[in-house]
Amino acid sequence: MNRPLLVVDGDSFAHRSYHALPKSIRRRGNKGGGAIVGFANFLLRLYAQEQPRAVLVGWDTLDAPTYRHRALEGYQSGRVFDPELLDQLDVMPQFVTACGFAAAKAPGYEADDFLAAAVMQEEQLGGATVVASGDRDAFQLASDRTVILQPVRAGEMARIGPAEVRGRYGVEPKQVPDFIALRGDSSDKIPGAPGIGPKTAASLLRRYGSLEAALAQGKFTAQAEQLRLYRSIATMDAAAPLPSLPDQTPTWGEAAALAREWELNRLADRLTELQSETRRGL
Template sequence: MTPTGASRLTRPLLVVDGDSLAHRAYHALPSSMKRANGRPGNALTGFMSMLLRLWQAERPRAVVVGWDTLGRPTYRNALLDSYQSGRVFDPDLVEQLELLPGLVSAAGIVSAKEPGYEADDFLAAAVAQERGRRGSALVVTSDRDAFQLADEQTTILQPVRGVSETARVGPAQVRERYGVEPRQVPDFIALRGDPSDRIPGARGVGEKTAARLLAEYGTLQALLAEGRFAAEAGRLRDFRRIATLDATAPLPPLDDREPDWAAGAAAARELGLERLADRLEAGA
């Protein structure tokens, strides 16, 4: 049943980084976990099981899952040739990443996927939309770029211990971990760099120096306006743009909607995932 009025606004929107959670599930669960046809099933099983647990624990008003479009460049690649270069995914993981959006949709959960955008961008777009309606959001991701989304209405749920638990990250936790405000995270990444995305950062600047500079100047732009890092200014602005999540990413409607776990179970059974199907049916 769809909640209405004030009760609706007390329930958060659950926003999930599909690729991030699928990667964690794939590496957390044994490769011996197969579908009936002998093909891999660990990422599919772990992802959907975690999604069910999150829904049961948080009872959100709706769930939306954002996805990368593998092999399709974004504006970030145009700004930095080395962006995310060298990443090689196991074929067994890629196969399951191709199946997951359909399985998620079969369970009545919204998927957002579009060439030119990353999963992170859909997280930002969903959070911006929820802020506009004065609701709250829970963002599930392992990607610390998403810390820029944290505020009084938005909490990051960071998976720990594989996909079995999450840690809650709000503005206070961002300050504790990085020494900066959430809004400063793109500036921080531009200065410090991000090895996982192959963003080099400013020469000679590490985590502590980046935090100290932002405490003094407030923003990367203010720092550059004072003549700091003049020789690298253009590149640092590009790095900041790369690190900034694009809240204009196109989203399907995010109306209040309960998952259809029974339909998800039927889809899992068609994929030869009997144990997952039983788990989803029990959740329904």
């Protein structure tokens, strides 16, 4: 049985970990460590569950705008992150690579873009992908070869394929950017079409097939260019640059050494035990 590629939205789960774990977890230099520990435990659990051939974790570059920010004034505005979270986000890619996994981060791209690029590449190679993300924009990636893992409650993940996207949104995965453009997205500050909610957006897409086809039929004439912009913003950029993604063998020992250097000793002990189990062939 061919093993899937596991692709993870690092920022999504780092944020969840930061808010879920106590701020009393500290690393060397009395710096915050809870987000690192929570994210690491999540990643190890996901690896054990999915047994992937390789892992890629995508990251936002928070200090560099993307084309989305330049194109839409107010995009993702109002987001303020604690300094301790930002500090931990800076070093988490180092932990990922210490595990023997790949990390993708580049100015001008969001974590979502690396997910899309990895999915496209893996599907072109005939492989399967598991995408872990708390962002429903990732539903646009669902296919017969790609499943989305979405957190629904503590420790539980829903598996989202094309049927689940249809059940939740009433549209096909490839229509999700059009759906977001019409409905809007309050978290990203995408306004959407005036007076259009999710049910009407889905109905329009079932009738016309796409936003572009609806515009060609004279719908939303006054908002056409804005809606095209919103669709572009909601579409993940599969041209994002990727690192090489050959089959990987985890380097738990290196990750344990890094965790020990950070004085996150319980995490280091867990990683050391994983290394021992690997050597014993368990």
